[in-house]
Amino acid sequence: MDCKKALVESSGDFEKAIEYLRKKGLSAAAKKSDRAAKEGAVSSYIHAGGKIGVLVEINCETDFVARNETFQAFVRDVAMHIAAANPLYVRPEDVPAAVVEKEKEILLAQAKADPKNASKPVAVMEKIIEGKIKKFFDESCLVNQAFVKDSDKTISQLTTEMVAKIGENINIRRFARFTLGEGISTPSQPA
Secondary structure, eight states, rough: OOHHHHHHHTTTTTHHHHHHHHHHHHHHHHHHHTOOOOEEEEEEEETTTTTEEEEEEEEEOHHHHTTTTHHHHHHHHHHHHHHHHHOSSSSGGGGGGHHHHHHHHHHHHHHHHGGGGTTHHHHHHHHHHHHHHHHHHHHGGGGEEEEETEEEEEHHHHHOOOHHHHHSOOEEEEEEEEEEETTTTOTTOOO
């Protein structure tokens, strides 16, 4: 019925009908974002012959969806993405303020050291730093990263699509990524 309505709304134009359905899915996902997601799954993913392991917790609203194969596949894909992309945080608001400030300090020092920035006004330098902080979030925050299986989508967009598909709120709550030998020091090297 949604497809028929989309075609009627778009006067039979398939491209406009697809766009209509996508917009409808995004608005449906936005409506569901306030609903509590207390069920879900904790899943593991082991990669590179046992050299990298990931645990991820993704919540949904009902245990029915948590057991659904589509949801389980989504959880596995996110865990695989974490193994491949090595995010540090789930979302930008999870990044400690001290880390953001330190990153800004480093970026400002780099920008000032670049001779081509010497004559730029302070407002322009601030915009440059703002753009670089956004890039830092895009690289280090899971939801901002481009999905490794489809670089045209971010993990956030993939999650929104999943919410629209299954009809429940989904929340990527937390993850842990382990790399074999990480943090081990040898007698001649400090950790």
